[in-house]
Structure formats: C-alpha cells, structure tokens
Amino acid sequence: MLVTGGAGFIGSNLVRFLRRERPDWTVVNLDKLTYAGNAESLSDLREDPKHVFVHGDIAEAKLIDRVLREHAVEAVLNLAAESHVDRSILGPAIFVETNIAGTQVLLDCARQAGVKRFVQVSTDEVYGSLGATGQFTESSPLRPSSPYSASKAAADLLVLAYGHTFAMDVIVTRCSNNYGPYQFPEKLIPLMIANALEGKKLPVYGDGRQVRDWIHVEDHCRALLLALEKGRSGEVYNVGSDNEWPNLQIVTRLLQVLGKGRELIEHVKDRPGHDRRYAIDASKARSELGWTPRIGFAEGLQATIDWYLQNRGWWERVRTGEYRSYYERNYGSR
Ligand code: NAD
Numbered sequence: 001m002l003v004t005g006g007a008g009f010i011g012s013n014l015v016r017f018l019r020r021e022r023p024d025w026t027v028v029n030l031d032k033l034t035y036a037g038n039a040e041s042l043s044d045l046r047e048d049p050k051h052v053f054v055h056g057d058i059a060e061a062k063l064i065d066r067v068l069r070e071h072a073v074e075a076v077l078n079l080a081a082e083s084h085v086d087r088s089i090l091g092p093a094i095f096v097e098t099n100i101a102g103t104q105v106l107l108d109c110a111r112q113a114g115v116k117r118f119v120q121v122s123t124d125e126v127y128g129s130l131g132a133t134g135q136f137t138e139s140s141p142l143r144p145s146s147p148y149s150a151s152k153a154a155a156d157l158l159v160l161a162y163g164h165t166f167a168m169d170v171i172v173t174r175c176s177n178n179y180g181p182y183q184f185p186e187k188l189i190p191l192m193i194a195n196a197l198e199g200k201k202l203p204v205y206g207d208g209r210q211v212r213d214w215i216h217v218e219d220h221c222r223a224l225l226l227a228l229e230k231g232r233s234g235e236v237y238n239v240g241s242d243n244e245w246p247n248l249q250i251v252t253r254l255l256q257v258l259g260k261g262r263e264l265i266e267h268v269k270d271r272p273g274h275d276r277r278y279a280i281d282a283s284k285a286r287s288e289l290g291w292t293p294r295i296g297f298a299e300g301l302q303a304t305i306d307w308y309l310q311n312r313g314w315w316e317r318v319r320t321g322e323y324r325s326y327y328e329r330n331y332g333s334r
Pocket residue numbers: 004005006007008009010011030031032033034035036037038056057058059078079080081082083084098102121122123124152174175176177178179184
C-alpha cells in the first residue's frame with residue numbers, strides 16, 4: 001500500500017488506522033513534509049517495521065517509480081495535496097503543481113508499474129456551494145469556487161480519465177469537512193481550540209452562518225478502506241455523516257466546552273468567494289460499500305477537544321514552527 005500525504009492530518013490518521021485494521025499490510029508513506037506535514041504525528045509508528053516513511057514529492061517521477069517497484073506496491077491512496085482554501089487564495093500556483101500535476105505524475109507511474117488500484121481522496125468542495133436546501137450527490141455538477149477546489153476537481157477528472165482511457169482501476173472519494181486529532185491548527189476547529197486556550201481572539205469569517213458538514217476523521221478512514229476493498233472501478237463515492245453546522249455554532253460550542261466567554265469571538269472580513277453551504281448525500285457509499293459513520297458529533301468533538309488539551313505540545317510546536325526541525329532532529333542521526 002502506498003499512502004501519499006501520510007504525515008498530514010487525514011494521512012497520519014489513515015496510516016495508523018490501516019496498520020490497526022490490516023496488520024498484515026505494509027504501508028509505505030510518502031510525504032514531502034511541506035508546512036502541513038509533521039513527522040511528529042507519526043512518532044508512535046517509528047519502530048513499526050510495516051510502516052515505511054519516504055520523504056519525497058508525488059511530482060518526482062523517478063522517485064515514485066522507484067518506490068512503487070521497490071515495495072511492489074499494489075494500491076495507491078493519494079492524499080498528498082495542498083489542502084487549505086485560504087492559502088490557495090494567497091498563492092494558487094503550488095495547488096496546481098501538487099494537486100494537479102503531482103496527481104498526473106503519480107497516475108503515470110502507477111500505470112507503468114501495474115498498480116492494481118488507485119484511490120484519489122477528494123473533497124465535496126469540487127461541487128461548489130449549495131443554497132439553503134439539498135445535498136451533493138455524485139452526479140451533481142462540478143462547480144468548484146476556490147483555486148483549491150478547482151485543483152481538486154481537475155485532479156478528479158484526470159483520475160477518471162486515466163480509468164477510462166487506459167483501463168486503469170481508479171476510484172474517487174469525495175468527503176466533507178473532517179475533524180479529529182492531528183489537524184493542522186489553520187483549519188477551523190483546531191484553530192479555534194488553540195486560540196481559545198491561548199486567550200486569543202477567534203476570527204469568524206463574515207456572519208459565521210456558513211454551513212459545513214462535519215465528519216470524524218476515523219469515519220472517513222473507514223470509508224477509504226471500504227472504497228479500496230469494495231468500491232467499483234471508475235466510480236465516485238461521496239462520504240459524509242449528515243452533520244451540518246453553521247460555523248458560529250461550532251465556535252460557540254467550543255468556547256462553552258472550554259469554559260471561555262463569547263467575547264473572544266471576532267467577526268473578521270469574509271473569505272473571498274466563500275462557499276455558503278456544503279452537505280453530502282452519502283447514500284451510495286452506504287448502500288454499495290456498507291459504510292456507516294460510527295462516531296457521533298458530540299462524542300467526536302469532545303474527544304477532539306480532549307486530544308488538543310492533552311497534546312498541547314504538539315500544536316504549540318506547530319504554532320511556533322518548531323515542528324519543522326523535528327524530522328531532522330528525530331531521523332537525522334538514524
Ligand atoms: P493536510 O494539509 O493536513 O496534509 C497534506 C499532506 O500532504 C501533508 O503531510 C503534506 O506534507 C503532504 N504533501 C503536500 N504536497 C505534497 C507533495 N507534492 N508530495 C508529497 N506530499 C505532499 O491535508 P488533509 O486535511 O490531511 O487532507 C488530505 C487529503 O484529503 C487532501 O487531498 C485533501 O484535499 C483531502 N480532503 C481533506 C478534507 C479535510 O476536511 N481536511 C476533506 C476531504 C478531502
């Protein structure tokens with residue numbers, strides 16, 4: 001198994017999940033360790049002989065080719081990406097390089113090495129924004145509105161085109177907003193928890209009434225494993241757990257649980273092109289893959305808050321930038 005982006009939020013949870021659920025599998029984890037990649041998120045897997053970490057870029061064909069052949073990789077789960085909408089507004093170029101061109105290189109290499117299945121981990125954001133009602137289905141039109149979601153939509157289309165043109169076995173999954181441990185504190189939930197704990201303001205974009213459909217990262221990981229094992233080639237599967245919340249309600253709830261006052265909330269200028277509402281219809285994944293989310297929001301959010309309370313060092317090192325030297329400090333002498 002090759003997992004790309006395995007030092008990121010979902011990737012590190014996925015690698016741990018796969019090692020637990022499929023102990024016979026060797027998981028090769030290839031990650032460029034961009035600002036979002038954190039080798040410290042994998043420190044408990046350091047002694048695991050069936051977890052092989054490779055520091056590298058999905059856009060480097062020679063390296064990918066070598067890794068696929070050296071480890072006789074049977075399947076690829078592509079999570080490597082630039083993932084933050086706000087960064088894509090500040091600088092779209094790297095989103096094109098990694099999310100589109102990188103995926104195309106990975107597809108070529110996988111095809112040439114005879115990889116049996118390629119799973120592209122995508123997002124509901126490729127469908128654009130919803131009004132007050134309705135949900136995205138797999139046949140909803142692609143109407144991405146940010147450079148991030150446009151780059152993910154382009155990658156999805158390339159993956160499906162490789163399936164169609166070259167008879168490659170490919171699957172695309174499109175999941176809603178994830179939350180859980182090891183999420184980089186630039187995304188809404190961990191940012192708000194960390195700011196509240198440090199007594200800083202909580203920056204809510206615009207009126208804060210934008211709606212996101214939240215899923216615990218472990219439920220997403222379970223869906224990815226099922227898609228890999230049971231999905232039909234060439235198909236797209238939406239993943240989401242029917243859990244819509246306006247941003248302001250999430251922020252208020254986090255403050256309540258942390259025992260902090262609402263005066264920390266600060267309404268700031270809205271994100272340009274901000275999508276108003278996402279909601280996912282995951283009935284295809286439920287019926288075809290037998291997937292159901294297991295983690296309720298109250299339970300999952302509490303566990304996530306507890307994790308950030310208990311792992312303050314992890315996110316503090318991320319916020320100070322200290323985590324960036326962790327790889328050298330930890331692996332440099334090995
Ligand atoms: P993340 O930003 O936390 O992690 C991305 C990882 O990819 C990092 O470890 C980074 O170092 C690595 N990476 C970046 N460029 C790379 C490259 N060129 N080569 C190799 N590695 C590279 O992101 P995440 O939230 O864990 O998201 C993972 C994937 O899931 C992304 O493809 C994202 O689009 C998708 N997704 C995320 C969500 C969400 O809510 N977070 C929802 C649906 C889909």
